[in-house]
Amino acid sequence: MMQNIILKRNNKIVNGTVNLTGSKSECNRALIIEALSESKVKVENISDAADAVLLAGILRGNQEAVSADSSLNNSEIENCKSEIVDIGPAGTAMRFLTAYYAIQEDEVILTGSKRMKERPIGILVDALRTLGANIDYEENDGYPPIKLKGGFKQQTGKINIKGNISSQYITALLLIAPALPLGLELHIEGELTSRPYVEMTLAMLETSGIKHTWEGNVIAISNQEFTTTSLYVEPDWSAASYWYAIAALADEAELFLTGLTPYSLQGDSVITEIMANFGITSQFKDGGVHLKKENKPISRREFDLKECPDLAQTVIVVCAALNHEASFTGLETLKIKETDRILALQTELGKMGVKLIEKDEVYTLDCSGKFIPDNIFINTYHDHRMAMAFAPLALTLPQMEFENGPVVEKSYPAFWNDLEKQGFEVEEKEA
Numbered sequence: 001m002m003q004n005i006i007l008k009r010n011n012k013i014v015n016g017t018v019n020l021t022g023s024k025s026e027c028n029r030a031l032i033i034e035a036l037s038e039s040k041v042k043v044e045n046i047s048d049a050a051d052a053v054l055l056a057g058i059l060r061g062n063q064e065a066v067s068a069d070s071s072l073n074n075s076e077i078e079n080c081k082s083e084i085v086d087i088g089p090a091g092t093a094m095r096f097l098t099a100y101y102a103i104q105e106d107e108v109i110l111t112g113s114k115r116m117k118e119r120p121i122g123i124l125v126d127a128l129r130t131l132g133a134n135i136d137y138e139e140n141d142g143y144p145p146i147k148l149k150g151g152f153k154q155q156t157g158k159i160n161i162k163g164n165i166s167s168q169y170i171t172a173l174l175l176i177a178p179a180l181p182l183g184l185e186l187h188i189e190g191e192l193t194s195r196p197y198v199e200m201t202l203a204m205l206e207t208s209g210i211k212h213t214w215e216g217n218v219i220a221i222s223n224q225e226f227t228t229t230s231l232y233v234e235p236d237w238s239a240a241s242y243w244y245a246i247a248a249l250a251d252e253a254e255l256f257l258t259g260l261t262p263y264s265l266q267g268d269s270v271i272t273e274i275m276a277n278f279g280i281t282s283q284f285k286d287g288g289v290h291l292k293k294e295n296k297p298i299s300r301r302e303f304d305l306k307e308c309p310d311l312a313q314t315v316i317v318v319c320a321a322l323n324h325e326a327s328f329t330g331l332e333t334l335k336i337k338e339t340d341r342i343l344a345l346q347t348e349l350g351k352m353g354v355k356l357i358e359k360d361e362v363y364t365l366d367c368s369g370k371f372i373p374d375n376i377f378i379n380t381y382h383d384h385r386m387a388m389a390f391a392p393l394a395l396t397l398p399q400m401e402f403e404n405g406p407v408v409e410k411s412y413p414a415f416w417n418d419l420e421k422q423g424f425e426v427e428e429k430e431a
């Protein structure tokens with residue numbers, strides 16, 4: 001039975017401390033590095049995010065994660081000699097495991113949720129095939145499920161790869177690069193999207209003893225040994241963004257988010273700069289960040305979110321709530337994430353009369369027809385960020401209902417509990 005969430009907030013003063021779980025991006029990279037280094041590199045502060053827990057289960061040999069809720073039918077499973085690994089909706093896990101299994105001996109079928117089968121993987125599979133991997137598509141060319149057949153024999157170290165669809169393909173290749181006998185020289189074609197995520201990968205490899213060079217559009221990593229060390233997973237800045245949004249929509253806000261530092265590997269830490277435009281100050285002390293709301297006019301009208309796509313929903317919803325008719329660029333990759341996030345935003349914002357209008361890849365908010373619904377129902381489209389980005393609106397609306405509360409588990413399982421601890425009324429309702 002699906003549980004919806006009814007969310008209310010009867011005052012607009014927010015004051016408290018929040019402990020966020022670890023970044024799923026950092027954790028999933030760390031888990032792959034741990035596996036490839038044969039545990040010379042250890043993961044510390046493993047994230048509670050469902051995507052990370054699942055990947056940890058798969059790589060550390062928890063059989064429940066493997067073959068769970070497979071989208072193949074029973075006879076297909078019985079006839080199949082390969083291990084079936086179902087990664088559900090976890091995009092990074094899908095992409096990172098594709099590269100990981102491509103260089104392992106055993107045959108594996110990698111599958112995922114219905115949506116995962118619509119999220120493209122062809123660019124990565126083509127690159128891995130050029131390197132020497134044996135990979136077949138099980139259903140549709142270019143999309144999961146895929147069969148990784150083992151027998152990898154490296155043909156070349158030089159790969160060209162498009163940079164504008166998903167940085168996750170590039171990260172996946174970089175993570176296995178030190179284990180490739182001929183190393184890897186990656187030529188990125190065209191614009192690189194989500195660049196901070198590639199920098200995060202290289203920084204975590206560096207901590208694990210792996211050197212690289214990055215000149216122009218070429219990243220090179222030679223065959224190298226991992227050193228014995230540990231990777232500490234920092235709290236999740238994308239999760240922090242929802243607390244910044246809450247502060248921005250409150251009348252008064254003082255929040256302390258523990259464990260966050262100004263030197264994060266996560267590009268989404270740019271939320272401190274973005275939200276400074278909305279009067280939120282960020283002070284790093286006492287082992288975390290203190291957010292404070294200062295009432296001042298909003299100073300920025302244009303936001304380029306190409307380097308922080310996971311913040312797009314947060315920032316767009318905040319602008320809509322404040323009737324701030326800003327424009328946004330760098331949203332191209334949003335259509336292939338957990339859902340088509342552009343369409344989802346347009347549909348859900350439309351329920352309060354706000355439009356998000358596209359012209360030549362620039363998206364502009366039109367709040368002229370905005371109204372305050374008595375009870376807004378937010379569809380979440382299997383997308384954790386649809387639920388979490390819209391939740392701060394409870395500060396500005398009488399009552400909200402969210403479809404499928406547990407959707408938040410993908411990256412931030414304690415989200416609704418944390419809202420409740422900070423004075424929101426959170427009620428579960430059977431749908």
Ligand SMILES: O=C(O)C1=C[C@@H](OP(=O)(O)O)[C@@H](O)[C@H](O)C1
Binds near residue numbers: 026165309333
């Ligand atoms: O590498 C990562 O950890 C991620 C990269 C980004 O994806 P794209 O590179 O596909 O934009 C981001 O949206 C995703 O949530 C996590």
Ligand SMILES: C=C(OP(=O)(O)O)C(=O)O
Binds near residue numbers: 093337338411
């Ligand atoms: C896009 C996301 O995740 P993934 O691609 O890992 O499914 C996300 O968390 O916003």
